[in-house]
Amino acid sequence: xxxxxxxxxxxxxxxxxxxxxxxxxxxxxxxxxxxxxxFGETDIATPAFIxxxxxxxxxxxxxxxxxxxxxSELVETIxxxxxxxxxxxxxxxxxxxxxxxxxxxMIAAEALVNPKDKIICITPVWPNFMRCIEIMGGxxxxxxxxxSKKENIWKLNLKEIKKYIKxxxxxYINTPxxxxxxxMNSQEQSEILELCRKEKTWIISDxxxxxxxxxxxxxxxxxxxxxxxxLLIVVNSFSKSWAMTGWRLGWMIVPEGLISIFExxxxxxxxxxxxxxxxxxxVAINExxxxxxxxxxxxxxxxxxxxxxLNNFSRVIxxxxxxxxxxxxxxxxxxxxxxxxxxxxxxxxxxxxxGTSFGKGGNKWIRICYAKSPDLLNKxxxxxxxxxx
Amino acid sequence: xxxxxxxxxxxxxxxxxxxxxxxxxxxxxxxxxxxxxxFGETDIATPAFIxxxxxxxxxxxxxxxxxxxxxSELVETIxxxxxxxxxxxxxxxxxxxxxxxxxxxMIAAEALVNPKDKIICITPVWPNFMRCIEIMGGxxxxxxxxxSKKENIWKLNLKEIKKYIKxxxxxYINTPxxxxxxxMNSQEQSEILELCRKEKTWIISDxxxxxxxxxxxxxxxxxxxxxxxxLLIVVNSFSKSWAMTGWRLGWMIVPEGLISIFExxxxxxxxxxxxxxxxxxxVAINExxxxxxxxxxxxxxxxxxxxxxLNNFSRVIxxxxxxxxxxxxxxxxxxxxxxxxxxxxxxxxxxxxxGTSFGKGGNKWIRICYAKSPDLLNKxxxxxxxxxx
Numbered sequence: 001x002x003x004x005x006x007x008x009x010x011x012x013x014x015x016x017x018x019x020x021x022x023x024x025x026x027x028x029x030x031x032x033x034x035x036x037x038x039f040g041e042t043d044i045a046t047p048a049f050i051x052x053x054x055x056x057x058x059x060x061x062x063x064x065x066x067x068x069x070x071x072s073e074l075v076e077t078i079x080x081x082x083x084x085x086x087x088x089x090x091x092x093x094x095x096x097x098x099x100x101x102x103x104x105x106m107i108a109a110e111a112l113v114n115p116k117d118k119i120i121c122i123t124p125v126w127p128n129f130m131r132c133i134e135i136m137g138g139x140x141x142x143x144x145x146x147x148s149k150k151e152n153i154w155k156l157n158l159k160e161i162k163k164y165i166k167x168x169x170x171x172y173i174n175t176p177x178x179x180x181x182x183x184m185n186s187q188e189q190s191e192i193l194e195l196c197r198k199e200k201t202w203i204i205s206d207x208x209x210x211x212x213x214x215x216x217x218x219x220x221x222x223x224x225x226x227x228x229x230x231l232l233i234v235v236n237s238f239s240k241s242w243a244m245t246g247w248r249l250g251w252m253i254v255p256e257g258l259i260s261i262f263e264x265x266x267x268x269x270x271x272x273x274x275x276x277x278x279x280x281x282x283v284a285i286n287e288x289x290x291x292x293x294x295x296x297x298x299x300x301x302x303x304x305x306x307x308x309x310l311n312n313f314s315r316v317i318x319x320x321x322x323x324x325x326x327x328x329x330x331x332x333x334x335x336x337x338x339x340x341x342x343x344x345x346x347x348x349x350x351x352x353x354x355g356t357s358f359g360k361g362g363n364k365w366i367r368i369c370y371a372k373s374p375d376l377l378n379k380x381x382x383x384x385x386x387x388x389x
Numbered sequence: 390x391x392x393x394x395x396x397x398x399x400x401x402x403x404x405x406x407x408x409x410x411x412x413x414x415x416x417x418x419x420x421x422x423x424x425x426x427x428f429g430e431t432d433i434a435t436p437a438f439i440x441x442x443x444x445x446x447x448x449x450x451x452x453x454x455x456x457x458x459x460x461s462e463l464v465e466t467i468x469x470x471x472x473x474x475x476x477x478x479x480x481x482x483x484x485x486x487x488x489x490x491x492x493x494x495m496i497a498a499e500a501l502v503n504p505k506d507k508i509i510c511i512t513p514v515w516p517n518f519m520r521c522i523e524i525m526g527g528x529x530x531x532x533x534x535x536x537s538k539k540e541n542i543w544k545l546n547l548k549e550i551k552k553y554i555k556x557x558x559x560x561y562i563n564t565p566x567x568x569x570x571x572x573m574n575s576q577e578q579s580e581i582l583e584l585c586r587k588e589k590t591w592i593i594s595d596x597x598x599x600x601x602x603x604x605x606x607x608x609x610x611x612x613x614x615x616x617x618x619x620l621l622i623v624v625n626s627f628s629k630s631w632a633m634t635g636w637r638l639g640w641m642i643v644p645e646g647l648i649s650i651f652e653x654x655x656x657x658x659x660x661x662x663x664x665x666x667x668x669x670x671x672v673a674i675n676e677x678x679x680x681x682x683x684x685x686x687x688x689x690x691x692x693x694x695x696x697x698x699l700n701n702f703s704r705v706i707x708x709x710x711x712x713x714x715x716x717x718x719x720x721x722x723x724x725x726x727x728x729x730x731x732x733x734x735x736x737x738x739x740x741x742x743x744g745t746s747f748g749k750g751g752n753k754w755i756r757i758c759y760a761k762s763p764d765l766l767n768k769x770x771x772x773x774x775x776x777x778x
Contacts, residue, residue, distance in 0.1 A: 006647055008591060013500050016653050045450035055444045061434035063635045099488050102660045110524050111402050115504055131657045135499050169397065202397060246452045246664030258395055264405050268520045271491045274663055275635030
C-alpha cells in the first residue's frame with residue numbers, strides 16, 4: 001500500500017477528533033460481562049406499538065421516496081405536538097423531518113458555517129455538532145458552563161458569551177444538556193435571545209432531551225419565547241423520547257420562510273428520511289405519552305440510585321442532574337479521565353465515558369448513562385467501589 | 390417578517406440550484422390523473438421478503454444504535470456480494486454502510502472537497518453530487534459526454550478530461566448513467582484509472598445502477614480493474630436493485646486503510662444507518678437475485694415499449710439506452726426543455742424531466758423513467774403524441 005494513500009483527504013477531516021467514548025468502548029469489543037454505561041441510550045427496545053406502525057406502513061407499500069420536507073402527516077403531527085407542548089403555534093411550514101437529530105445538525109452547519117466562521121458552543125456538550133462545524137471549515141469557540149463550587153450547580157457564563165457573540169455566526173446550546181443534566185431556564189433563554197437579536201446571531205438549540213426531565217412535562221424551550229422569524233433552529237429527535245435510537249428519525253424547526261432552503265439540503269444529504277419510519281413516527285407522537293410517562297418514572301428511580309451511590313464517595317463531586325439520563329461527576333484527584341476510564345473498564349468491566357469527550361476541561365470528569373435497570377446499576381456501582389472510594 | 394431573514398445563510402446555499410424536476414412536479418401537487426415519468430423510481434413496492442426481514446429485526450429488538458461502519462453481518466454480506474460480482478476480493482475493511490447512496494456521496498464530498506477545489510463531473514448526470522461539491526465550497530467542472538451524431542451513441546470526451554484532470558481533486562462518474570443509460574466500458578475505465586493514478590486524482594464512481602443492465606448480470610465497475618489502495622470511492626445503493634428507494638440504505642467502498650476516516654464522517658452525518666433496515670439489507674442481498682432477475686425482465690419490456698414509441702417521432706432522436714431505466718431523448722426543434730415539460734404536463738398530464746436538470750446543454754433534451762407497467766407506458770405515449778409529433 002502507498003504510504004500516502006490519505007494525502008488528498010482534507011486535513012481538517014484527517015485531524016477530526018474521534019470520540020474518546022468510542023476509544024474506550026472499542027478496547028473491549030467482543031469481550032463479555034461488560035456493563036456499558038458509556039453510550040447515550042436506554043436499554044429499552046422501541047415499544048411494540050411503534051414497531052407495529054412501521055410494519056403496517058411496509059404492508060401498505062410506503063416504501064417509496066417521500067417529499068424532502070417529510071410526509072405531510074408527520075409534519076402536521078409534529079406541528080400539533082410542538083404547538084401543544086410549547087403553548088404556541090408552530091406552523092408546519094417551519095418543520096422539516098430529518099434522518100435523526102444528528103443529520104439536522106449537519107444540515108444546520110451546511111446552511112450557516114462558512115470557512116473561518118466562529119460558532120460558540122456551550123460546553124460540556126455532546127461533541128458531534130462541534131465536529132460538524134469543523135467539517136464545514138468553521139472555528140469552534142468553547143464557552144464552558146461555570147461550576148459554582150459554593151452552590152454546586154452549573155451556571156451559564158453570560159459574561160464570556162457577551163464578549164464573543166458579536167463575532168460569532170451562531171451559538172449552539174444543548175439543553176437539557178448531555179452530559180451534565182443541566183437545564184437552561186427561561187430567564188437565561190430570554191437573555192440569550194435578546195443578545196442574539198441585537199447581534200443578529202443564530203441560535204442552534206439542540207432540544208432532543210426536552211421530554212427527559214423529572215419535575216415537569218417538558219423543559220423550557222427557545223420555542224416558548226421566540227418569534228417565527230427569529231434566527232433560531234431547534235433540533236429534535238425521536239431517539240430519546242420514544243426509545244428509537246436505531247431508527248434515525250428527527251426533525252428541525254427553522255424560521256418561517258426558509259423551509260425551501262432546508263428542503264434542498266435534505267435532498268443533498270439523505271434526500272428524505274426513511275418512509276416507513278416516518279409513518280411510525282406519526283404513531284409514536286400520537287400514542288406515545290403513556291410510554292414517555294412510564295419511561296420517566298423508571299428513569300427517575302435509576303437516577304436516584306446513581307446519584308445516591310455517587311454521593312457515598314468523598315472523592316466524587318457533582319452538580320445535581322436535573323434532566324436527560326446522565327450523571328456527570330468530578331473525581332477530585334484524577335488528572336486524565338480517559339486513562340481513568342480505560343483502567344476502570346479493565347479492572348471492573350464497567351464502561352464509563354471520559355469527560356474529555358465533551359470539550360476542554362473534562363480531565364477530572366466522568367459521565368455515566370444511568371438509563372439502565374436498578375439491578376444493573378447497583379451491580380455496576382458495587383464493581384466501581386474500588387475505583388471511586 | 391423581517392426582509393432579511395435569510396441574510397446570514399451562506400450565499401452558496403441560497404443559490405443552490407433546486408431541481409427542475411421538482412419544479413415541474415411541484416406544479417401539479419394534489420392533482421389527479423397525472424402519469425409521473427419524472428422521478429427515478431420504479432412503481433414496484435419493496436418485495437415482501439425484504440419487508441419481512443425488517444419486521445423480524447424489529448421483533449428481535451434491533452432498534453438500538455449500530456456501529457459507525459454498519460452492522461457486521463451486513464458489511465460481511467456486502468463484501469461477499471461485491472467480491473462475487475466483480476471477481477475480486479473486496480475486503481470488508483473497505484466497506485461502510487450509509488444512509489443511502491446520497492449520503493455516501495455527501496460523505497465523499499466532505500472528505501475530499503476543500504473550498505475552491507475543482508471536481509470534474511461527467512454530464513449529463515443526476516445533479517445531486519454537483520450540489521454536494523458546491524455545498525463544500527468546491528467548483529464543478531462539467532465535461533459533457535459527446536453525442537456522436539454519426540453513430541448516434543454517447544462517447545467519453547477523453548481529450549477534455551486530459552486537459553482538466555491535472556488541476557482536479559477528483560472526477561465523478563455515474564455509470565450506468567442516469568439520465569442517458571450510457572455504460573462506460575472497461576477500456577474507458579482503464580484509461581481513466583491510469584490517468585488518475587498518474588495525476589493522483591480521486592475517482593468517485595457512482596455505480597447504483599450496476600444491476601439495472603439488460604445484456605449481462607452486472608455493468609463494468611472500477612472495482613474490476615483497480616487495486617485496494619487506488620484513490621477510488623465506489624458508491625452503491627439498495628434503492629434501485631431491490632426497489633428500496635424509501636428505505637435510505639446504501640454503501641461505499643473506500644481505499645484499504647481509510648475506513649476509520651469515513652466512519653468518523655458517518656458518525657457526524659447520521660451516526661449509523663437505520664438498524665432494522667440494515668438487517669433487512671442482509672436478506673435483500675442474500676435472497677434477492679430472483680427478484681432482480683424478474684425486475685430486469687419486466688424493465689426490458691418497458692424499455693422496448695418506450696424506445697419503440699420514441700422511434701415513431703421524427704422530431705425525436707436518442708442514443709440507445711443500454712442500462713438504468715431511463716430514456717434520454719432530444720427534441721430537435723425545442724430550445725427550453727423545462728418550459729416544454731411544464732406545457733406537456735399541463736396539456737397531457739404526463740410528467741417528464743427536463744434535460745436542464747442534468748447539467749449544461751440539456752435545453753433540447755428530456756428524460757423519462759420507463760420503469761412503469763406496459764399499460765401505463767402505452768397510455769402515456771398515447772397522451773404524448775400531440776406534443777412529440
